[in-house]
Amino acid sequence: MKKVILCPNPYRDHDMKAVKEAKTLLENMGMRTVICLPFQREGYGGQMGLSIRPLQQEIKEADLLIAFGGDGTILHLSRTVALHNVPILGINLGSLGFMSELDRNELHRLEDLRDWNFTVESRMMLDVVVMRNGSSVYNNIALNDAVISKGSIARVVRLNIFTEEGHLTRVGGDGVIISTPTGSTGYSMAAGGPIVEPTARNLLITPICPHSTRSSSYVLAPQHVITVEAEEGNRKSVYLSVDGGKAFSLKSGDKVRVRQSGHCTRLVRLSKKSFCEILDKKMGQEAWKK
Numbered sequence: 001m002k003k004v005i006l007c008p009n010p011y012r013d014h015d016m017k018a019v020k021e022a023k024t025l026l027e028n029m030g031m032r033t034v035i036c037l038p039f040q041r042e043g044y045g046g047q048m049g050l051s052i053r054p055l056q057q058e059i060k061e062a063d064l065l066i067a068f069g070g071d072g073t074i075l076h077l078s079r080t081v082a083l084h085n086v087p088i089l090g091i092n093l094g095s096l097g098f099m100s101e102l103d104r105n106e107l108h109r110l111e112d113l114r115d116w117n118f119t120v121e122s123r124m125m126l127d128v129v130v131m132r133n134g135s136s137v138y139n140n141i142a143l144n145d146a147v148i149s150k151g152s153i154a155r156v157v158r159l160n161i162f163t164e165e166g167h168l169t170r171v172g173g174d175g176v177i178i179s180t181p182t183g184s185t186g187y188s189m190a191a192g193g194p195i196v197e198p199t200a201r202n203l204l205i206t207p208i209c210p211h212s213t214r215s216s217s218y219v220l221a222p223q224h225v226i227t228v229e230a231e232e233g234n235r236k237s238v239y240l241s242v243d244g245g246k247a248f249s250l251k252s253g254d255k256v257r258v259r260q261s262g263h264c265t266r267l268v269r270l271s272k273k274s275f276c277e278i279l280d281k282k283m284g285q286e287a288w289k290k
Helices: 017-028 055-061 071-083 104-113 275-289
Strands: 003-008 032-035 064-069 088-092 119-132 135-142 145-150 157-163 166-173 175-179 203-208 218-220 226-230 238-242 255-269
Touching: 003 017, 003 055, 017 032, 017 064, 017 104, 055 071, 064 071, 071 088, 071 135, 071 255, 088 104, 119 145, 119 238, 135 145, 135 238, 135 255, 145 157, 145 255, 157 175, 166 175, 166 203, 175 226
Parallel strands: 003 032, 003 064, 064 088, 088 255
Antiparallel strands: 119 135, 119 255, 145 175, 145 238, 157 166, 157 226, 175 203, 203 218, 226 255
């Protein structure tokens, strides 16, 4: 019996209608389901007559996790599923949803899981480490990106970027984004970076609002190790954020090192849609909204 975790974003699936529908469908196919939350919301779940289980406990023996929300929900869960090598299927209850496989009105497609015969797409992740006085003071893994940027004070941040081969470039502006191909359609794209097919293996470096017209994005091979250092006089106002999470304050002398991770996020694919089709549809929707 396959064990499937149903993981609703409590701010997207407000009344748990999508979760309840999926739960009934999957259990009718003979699967065992448990409901876990990516993050807590007071009063959510229990008052609806459904038992909520702790994710870190249930993920250990799970065969699949279904995320109900948007790309942000998948990003929030990506570290957990990657560390436990559990594939994740996204149900889009948000806006664009580049990583989600199904929309809310396609829940019936979960019937395609009956024979457990589906495609799993491996997405590259990043290991992000902050070195301070020779020791690691911060470790994380990212599906989308690592962003080194200025704080709320309107000042220019000057960053030096290196690979293991030597100095690569100097960026002056609001900061820099180091992203995976999956993250190329996120903040990196908004900052003017290239769109890269998400199953590729590349390291993308995109300056944020650079003060020089000579600043440009870089697409590097995955074996490189990228190191970012802030110049003297800037470091007190420089922060690191991984996949849009809580900012980590960088101190004088800190080095942010980013490399391809040994972990990956495994996305379940039920349709035959190509990345080009998905991109055209999603970007077309955004254009018409404007």
